[in-house]
Structure formats: structure tokens, C-alpha cells
Amino acid sequence: MINIREVARLAGVSPATVSRVINGTASVSEEKRQRVLQAIEATDFVPNEVARSLFKRSAKTIGLIIPSIRNPYFTELAAKLDELATQRGYRLFLHNVGYDLDQEWAALQQLEAINADGAILVPSSNDDRADQRELSIPLVVLDSDFNGPVSAYLYCDYYQGAQLAMEHLVDCGCREIVCIRGPQSTFSGRSRYVGYRDYCLEHHIRQRVVDCDYDFNAGLAMTEELLERYPKVDGILACNDIVAISTYKILHKRNIPVPDQIQLIGFDDIAFSSLISPELTTIHQPIDDLASLAMDLVLRQEERAVKGGRHILPVTLVQRETTKRKDA
Amino acid sequence: MINIREVARLAGVSPATVSRVINGTASVSEEKRQRVLQAIEATDFVPNEVARSLFKRSAKTIGLIIPSIRNPYFTELAAKLDELATQRGYRLFLHNVGYDLDQEWAALQQLEAINADGAILVPSSNDDRADQRELSIPLVVLDSDFNGPVSAYLYCDYYQGAQLAMEHLVDCGCREIVCIRGPQSTFSGRSRYVGYRDYCLEHHIRQRVVDCDYDFNAGLAMTEELLERYPKVDGILACNDIVAISTYKILHKRNIPVPDQIQLIGFDDIAFSSLISPELTTIHQPIDDLASLAMDLVLRQEERAVKGGRHILPVTLVQRETTKRKDA
DNA sequence: TATTATTATGAAACCCGTTTCATTTGTCTA
DNA sequence: TAGACAAATGAAACGGGTTTCATAATAATA
Numbered sequence: 024m025i026n027i028r029e030v031a032r033l034a035g036v037s038p039a040t041v042s043r044v045i046n047g048t049a050s051v052s053e054e055k056r057q058r059v060l061q062a063i064e065a066t067d068f069v070p071n072e073v074a075r076s077l078f079k080r081s082a083k084t085i086g087l088i089i090p091s092i093r094n095p096y097f098t099e100l101a102a103k104l105d106e107l108a109t110q111r112g113y114r115l116f117l118h119n120v121g122y123d124l125d126q127e128w129a130a131l132q133q134l135e136a137i138n139a140d141g142a143i144l145v146p147s148s149n150d151d152r153a154d155q156r157e158l159s160i161p162l163v164v165l166d167s168d169f170n171g172p173v174s175a176y177l178y179c180d181y182y183q184g185a186q187l188a189m190e191h192l193v194d195c196g197c198r199e200i201v202c203i204r205g206p207q208s209t210f211s212g213r214s215r216y217v218g219y220r221d222y223c224l225e226h227h228i229r230q231r232v233v234d235c236d237y238d239f240n241a242g243l244a245m246t247e248e249l250l251e252r253y254p255k256v257d258g259i260l261a262c263n264d265i266v267a268i269s270t271y272k273i274l275h276k277r278n279i280p281v282p283d284q285i286q287l288i289g290f291d292d293i294a295f296s297s298l299i300s301p302e303l304t305t306i307h308q309p310i311d312d313l314a315s316l317a318m319d320l321v322l323r324q325e326e327r328a329v330k331g332g333r334h335i336l337p338v339t340l341v342q343r344e345t346t347k348r349k350d351a
Numbered sequence: 352m353i354n355i356r357e358v359a360r361l362a363g364v365s366p367a368t369v370s371r372v373i374n375g376t377a378s379v380s381e382e383k384r385q386r387v388l389q390a391i392e393a394t395d396f397v398p399n400e401v402a403r404s405l406f407k408r409s410a411k412t413i414g415l416i417i418p419s420i421r422n423p424y425f426t427e428l429a430a431k432l433d434e435l436a437t438q439r440g441y442r443l444f445l446h447n448v449g450y451d452l453d454q455e456w457a458a459l460q461q462l463e464a465i466n467a468d469g470a471i472l473v474p475s476s477n478d479d480r481a482d483q484r485e486l487s488i489p490l491v492v493l494d495s496d497f498n499g500p501v502s503a504y505l506y507c508d509y510y511q512g513a514q515l516a517m518e519h520l521v522d523c524g525c526r527e528i529v530c531i532r533g534p535q536s537t538f539s540g541r542s543r544y545v546g547y548r549d550y551c552l553e554h555h556i557r558q559r560v561v562d563c564d565y566d567f568n569a570g571l572a573m574t575e576e577l578l579e580r581y582p583k584v585d586g587i588l589a590c591n592d593i594v595a596i597s598t599y600k601i602l603h604k605r606n607i608p609v610p611d612q613i614q615l616i617g618f619d620d621i622a623f624s625s626l627i628s629p630e631l632t633t634i635h636q637p638i639d640d641l642a643s644l645a646m647d648l649v650l651r652q653e654e655r656a657v658k659g660g661r662h663i664l665p666v667t668l669v670q671r672e673t674t675k676r677k678d679a
Numbered sequence: 680t681a682t683t684a685t686t687a688t689g690a691a692a693c694c695c696g697t698t699t700c701a702t703t704t705g706t707c708t709a
Numbered sequence: 710t711a712g713a714c715a716a717a718t719g720a721a722a723c724g725g726g727t728t729t730c731a732t733a734a735t736a737a738t739a
Contacts, residue, residue, distance in 0.1 A: 037719040072464035073405045074695035092430045102420045117445045136400035275628040300603040365689040402725035
């Protein structure tokens with residue numbers, strides 16, 4: 024591969040001059056600048072980004088670590104963050120860790136080792152980890168509140184979201200509401216469940232819970248089990264949209280009318296939830312705001328962020344076709 | 352940030368020795384090795400990956416460039432490639448270029464500049480590009496057959512897929528089949544359409560075509576237009592599953608029974624297509640095989656690949672609930 | 680015991696773009 | 710015209726692991 028010294032030799036100047044032409048960091052005589060430009064053209068020279076970032080200590084890269092690339096929620100988040108990063112002249116380095124804590128940690132180390140300018144982490148688990156030594160790059164954590172040396176936390180008000188959902192289901196006339204709760208090791212799974220639990224406690228409703236992972240197959244299987252365990256269910260609060268969609272599939276297959284016999288509500292408001300028929304009632308998360316704030320926090324902490332600051336975004340209920348007020 | 356010389360100083364050895372301990376590239380006396388390990392432990396030293404890959408000329412990274420991270424087909428492909436890369440000790444660097452050719456080219460240059468070990472590209476357009484100078488890293492191109500200096504091409508037999516789909520729709524009794532064709536600048540859009548066209552020509556069927564981008568909103572809008580233009584339609588061949596799902600949504604909203612009045616078939620077999628109700632009949636692409644072959648090709652071209660070699664994978668029809676043989 | 684083969688180890692070069700610093704050339708002011 | 714100052718430019722150092730090469734020390738063979 025051609026390098027800057029080679030180009031310099033060809034143009035009859037020093038490497039420093041070539042560098043100055045490329046980066047516009049200092050003035051160069053028009054004559055030499057032309058010679059350099061020509062030599063670059065002739066050789067298809069592309070500066071080695073590795074050498075550059077070794078010296079600069081910046082790779083113009085932001086890392087994003089997500090538990091699963093197969094979950095549309097994370098994918099939509101990644102898409103938005105990618106846009107934002109590109110806009111600001113950064114690359115987004117997406118790490119998919121498949122809910123594996125070792126991989127997650129490795130990804131973080133790696134980002135540090137490649138001189139990334141910051142990292143955005145959606146933890147695979149909210150449990151305390153011993154391994155959290157301080158990183159040398161800014162780290163903002165999404166969808167979690169675990170204790171660690173991070174620059175900022177940022178999440179949506181899931182607790183409130185679950186309460187909103189319960190309120191709505193009760194308003195719609197549901198009496199036997201089952202919560203399909205997500206993994207209790209995750210923050211989203213736990214706080215959504217706690218929102219449900221507290222609502223039940225406050226309103227003297229018996230809790231009905233079924234555990235489920237955040238994926239299709241689990242959703243399918245756990246819905247079957249739910250129907251077995253709670254035959255009189257008339258409302259379901261699913262831990263996310265993926266699971267809600269799986270749930271609907273089973274209900275549909277069994278010819279259980281939704282929302283007439285069972286009302287269903289999801290969580291996240293992924294793009295698909297308004298695309299399926301019937302459209303899914305769900306708790307909307309402001310993904311765009313989330314992404315934009317996360318990017319701000321990681322890029323210029325000094326402005327919006329306090330060290331270790333917590334930012335909580337509100338969620339809203341969007342009613343579509345899987346819930347309906349019973350006017351009995 | 353702590354560096355190797357610092358660690359060496361602390362351990363009372365040379366940087367070379369530290370490097371040897373870390374990489375196991377040469378034997379080191381047990382005593383010094385312990386001192387080094389201890390110093391690493393004490394300082395939380397993580398070798399700077401940038402410096403390492405500058406020297407090694409390998410970043411243990413392979414790049415994946417896709418047109419859109421919002422399309423589940425690409426996402427599933429990325430997920431699989433990510434698994435494969437991780438298995439083999441590489442990172443997958445995902446570049447989302449949003450169907451922008453400039454960004455695509457920039458991504459390619461960037462991968463070259465960071466010493467990536469290879470790149471897998473799903474082109475945003477199949478048109479000839481002038482810019483295709485030879486890259487210094489192996490490049491395998493998916494879902495395209497445009498002419499350029501690449502290591503290998505790899506795609507599914509879309510032409511055959513479209514014919515399979517048509518055959519099936521005709522078998523099911525459809526007489527007025529409309530093709531919602533994808534962007535004709537893409538290889539998938541074009542070859543799927545050509546498969547449809549040739550089938551029509553061979554069987555003396557009048558072509559009915561509507562153009563559509565690969566996304567939800569376009570799918571929604573174009574289905575409306577389709578129904579306007581071809582009121583007697585009884586079969587729809589959608590350019591991909593996303594569009595097929597949008598199409599179903601409109602049909603459902605208008606109370607047009609599927610498959611009884613209109614039969615519908617998609618393309619890609621993304622995970623969602625079997626999760627919605629009714630389940631979507633579609634053309635299945637062997638994503639896992641595709642990913643696995645792509646990874647092989649990019650990583651060890653010498654074995655499976657001929658320079659510029661073409662690899663074409665077969666597709667299959669999977670009949671689900673949006674098509675049905677009419678036993679009239 | 681002399682000699683050769685090993686093993687251990689550090690100094691220095693290397694990868695390559697960037698930047699500092701000193702020098703040279705040219706310009707402007709007194 | 711001398712002195713002061715600005716612009717242009719290259720040599721060299723830098724960033725941080727890795728590897729080569731030479732040397733020193735130890736072990737094995739004659």
C-alpha cells in the first residue's frame with residue numbers, strides 16, 4: 024500500500040507538506056499543493072486511518088453495544104444513532120453481543136483499545152458487575168441503572184409506562200390482567216414488572232405473572248402457557264412488542280377475538296407494531312429523543328451531563344386496535 | 352492512558368518482553384513473566400489496538416456495508432455474519448449507508464484505511480459505477496452482479512424465485528397477477544421483476560406492474576394505487592416481505608379477504624413473515640448459507656473462490672397462509 | 680574443559696500520518 | 710539598506726505495540 028512518504032517523494036516535497044495539503048492545517052504554496060494533489064490522484068492514495076488515529080488519539084468513532092441485533096427496538100435505535108453520528112462526522116461502530124456479558128465487556132475494552140471517542144451501552148444485564156473498572160472513554164448507559172463508573176445514565180420511564188398500560192387496560196374493562204414479564208436481570212424487564220406489581224398492590228388486584236424472554240419463540244411458548252394457567256384472562260400486558268406480536272399470533276390461531284375477548288398491549292412501539300393487523304396498542308418510547316440525547320451526552324458531556332447524571336424520558340400510551348373500551 | 356513502556360518500567364523489563372508475555376510469541380522466564388503479569392494487573396493495562404494493527408496491518412475486522420439497517424432482511428444477514436465473524440476471532444464492522452452511493456464508497460475507503468481484513472458489500476445500486484478502483488482488501492459483493500474489481504459475487508436466484516412465485520400463484524388459480532416491483536436500480540428489484548416478466552411472456556399473460564421502494568410507507572401507498580389501477584387483481588407478487596406486509600395491511604383495512612379474493616406472496620422470508628397473522632407465503636432465501644459462504648469467501652478466498660467468481664444460491668417457495676389453491 | 684547449540688532479553692527499527700521546531704526565503708517597515 | 714516579521718517548508722520526534730537482530734547467559738555436546 025502506498026503511503027504518505029511515497030506520495031511526498033513523487034511530488035518532490037516532504038511528508039509534512041503532503042499532510043498539510045490533505046488536512047489544510049497550514050498554508051502551502053500553490054505550486055507544491057498542485058504537485059501534491061496530482062501525486063495523490065495518480066497513486067489513489069488514501070491516508071491510513073490507523074496511523075492517523077494512533078497519533079490523534081481519536082478514531083472519530085462512537086461505539087454502540089447492544090444485546091441483540093435481532094430485536095427491532097435496538098435496530099431502530101442503532102439506525103437513529105447511526106444517522107446522528109454520521110451527521111456529526113463520526114462513525115458508529117455497532118457491537119452485537121447476544122446477551123453475553125463477557126462479549127459485552129470485551130466490546131467495551133475493544134472500543135477503548137481502538138481509541139473510540141465514546142461508547143453507548145445497552146447492558147445485557149442490570150445485575151451488579153465486579154468488572155466495572157473506569158474506562159478511559161466516555162460511556163453512556165441506556166436502559167439501565169446499574170451502579171458503575173459511567174458518564175451518564177439514560178432511560179425511559181418504564182415504571183410509569185407499565186402503570187399507564189394497566190390504567191388503560193382497567194379503563195377498558197379488563198378484570199384479569201396477566202403480565203408477561205421480561206427477563207428480570209434486565210432493567211427494562213424489571214422496572215416494567217415493578218410498575219405492574221405496584222399498580223396491582225395499590226388497586227388490590229391479584230398479580231398474574233408469566234416469565235418470558237425477549238424473543239418470538241419464547242413469546243409463542245409462554246402465551247400457550249399463560250392460557251393454560253389463566254384461562255379467564257381478559258387483558259395481557261406484554262413485556263415488549265415482539266412478545267405482544269407472538270401473543271397475538273397464538274390468540275389468533277385459537278380464534279380468541281382481540282380485543283373483544285382479550286385485550287393486548289405491548290411495549291416499545293417498534294415500527295412493526297403499527298404495521299401488523301390489527302395494529303398493536305403499545306407504550307411508545309421516544310427513540311429519536313433517546314438517541315439524540317445519548318449522542319449529545321457521549322459527545323459533549325460537559326454541556327448537558329453531570330458525571331453519573333441520570334436522565335429519564337417520559338413514555339406515552341398509544342392506543343390502536345388491540346385494546347378497546349368495553350361499553351357493556 | 353497507560354502504555355506498554357510504562358508497564359515494562361514497572362516490571363523492570365523491556366517493552367519487548369511485555370509484548371512477548373501478552374502474545375506468547377516467545378518464551379520468557381517464569382520470574383519475569385510473573386512480574387509482567389502483575390504489572391499489567393496493577394495498571395489495568397489494555398494494549399492499544401490501534402498501534403497493534405498499525406504494525407500488523409490487520410485489524411481483525413471485517414466490514415459489512417448494507418443499504419439500510421431498518422430492513423430486517425439486512426439485519427438478519429448482519430446478525431448471522433456477526434456470529435460467524437465472532438466465531439472466527441474477527442469483529443464485524445457494520446456500515447449503514449442509507450442507500451447513498453457516496454456514503455457507500457466512503458465506507459469502503461474507510462474499511463481500507465482502517466486495515467480491515469475484508470469487506471462484504473450489499474450495494475445500494477446495481478448501476479455501473481465509475482469509481483470502482485481496485486481495493487487493497489478482499490471484497491465480496493452480495494445481491495448484485497455489477498461489474499467491478501471484486502473478489503467474488505454472491506446472490507440468490509431471484510429470477511428463479513419470481514418464476515416459482517408466479518407458478519404458484521397460477522397454480523392457485525390467479526388470473527390477474529400484479530407485480531409490485533422494487534427499485535430497478537437494485538439487482539434484487541430488477542431480477543425479481545425480470546423473472547416475473549419472462550414468466551408472463553412465456554405464458555402469454557399480460558404484465559401488470561406497479562413500482563415501489565423497499566419500505567413500509569411506499570408499500571402502503573403503492574398498494575392503494577395498485578387497487579385503483581387494477582381493480583380486478585386476484586394475485587399480488589410483492590418485491591419483498593416488508594412490502595407484502597404493508598400490502599396485506601391495506602387489503603385487511605379494506606376488508607378484502609386474503610387469500611380468498613386476493614392471494615399474496617412476498618420475498619425474502621424474514622422472521623416476521625411467519626409471525627404475522629395470517630402467515631405470509633414467500634420466497635425463502637437461505638440467509639444462513641449466504642452469510643456463511645460470504646464469510647468463507649472474504650476470509651480465505653484461496654479455497655472456495657475464483658477471482659471474480661460468481662456464486663448463486665437457490666431459493667425455495669414456502670407456502671403459508673396468504674395463498675391457497677382454489678378448488679372451485 | 681573447550682565448543683556449540685539454546686534460551687532469554689533488550690536496543691532499536693518499524694508501521695505511517697501528524698505536529699513541533701528550526702531554518703530559509705521573502706516582505707514590510709524604519 | 711538594515712532590522713523585524715511573516716510565510717513556506719523540511720527534519721525529526723511522536724504515538725504505542727511488534728519484531729528483528731545482536732548479545733549475554735546457560736545448557737549440552739565433544
